[in-house]
Amino acid sequence: MKMIKVDNYQQMSEKAAEYIIDRVTKVPGIKLGLATGGTPIGTYKHLIEDYQNNGTSYLNVTTFNLDEYIGLSGEDKNSYRYYMNDLFFNHIDINKEKTHVPQGDVGDMQTECLRYEELIAENGGIDLQILGIGSNGHIGFNEPGTSFQSKTHIVDLAPSTIEANARFFNQLEEVPTMAITMGISTIMKSKEILLLVSGESKKEALEKLMNGHVDEKFPASILKNHPHVTIIADKAAVAD
Numbered sequence: 001m002k003m004i005k006v007d008n009y010q011q012m013s014e015k016a017a018e019y020i021i022d023r024v025t026k027v028p029g030i031k032l033g034l035a036t037g038g039t040p041i042g043t044y045k046h047l048i049e050d051y052q053n054n055g056t057s058y059l060n061v062t063t064f065n066l067d068e069y070i071g072l073s074g075e076d077k078n079s080y081r082y083y084m085n086d087l088f089f090n091h092i093d094i095n096k097e098k099t100h101v102p103q104g105d106v107g108d109m110q111t112e113c114l115r116y117e118e119l120i121a122e123n124g125g126i127d128l129q130i131l132g133i134g135s136n137g138h139i140g141f142n143e144p145g146t147s148f149q150s151k152t153h154i155v156d157l158a159p160s161t162i163e164a165n166a167r168f169f170n171q172l173e174e175v176p177t178m179a180i181t182m183g184i185s186t187i188m189k190s191k192e193i194l195l196l197v198s199g200e201s202k203k204e205a206l207e208k209l210m211n212g213h214v215d216e217k218f219p220a221s222i223l224k225n226h227p228h229v230t231i232i233a234d235k236a237a238v239a240d
């Protein structure tokens, strides 16, 4: 794993955007794996600015998001589909039909898991996956204890994840307790991974990732076994 240390959130977002733009312009028809949460918001902002100023085109880009809450439709302001449209897709020239987010509001969620996993495979897999990390080491919504062999699946969210994500909702009770997420093996199949880490609240998780063992109790630890991982972390997240 290669680590790029930057001063703050702003710099992390700029560096991440530069990294993504480089791949989007060099790899024709790139398949991007995208993340939500607070961490990549600044990155999407920079990508939009670059699109407006330099015209980097996303017409040939296909995207796959990591996860979605169960029970929320794409029109719900707290769904990850809404987040992606609102904070990124609506502001660039991407073909919306090439943007994929697992659906959290279909009757048969098991079928949706299979459909999503197959869709990624049919498209030739993900070239560059953007990741954040939960303070308990979760990636996507793969909570501690998730099998490293897992494919797209349904999860019960950890109480700490529900609490951490409550900041996006009016009240804690509104946070869905279940989600659909790419599995750990799905994520590991990506050709390249870019992990973004910012802030004091992620310090312990990053320290564990850098110095701990590969263990299902800490999902992100599997990234140590991936041949092409770059971490962009800000000072506040890096242990002294």
Ligand code: GLP
Residues within 6 Å of the ligand: 035, 036, 037, 038, 039, 040, 066, 067, 131, 132, 133, 134, 139, 140, 141, 161, 165
């Ligand atoms: C969320 C998301 C993840 C995200 C992580 C960190 O629950 N499902 O995809 O990377 O947890 O979130 P944040 O960036 O808000 O700290």
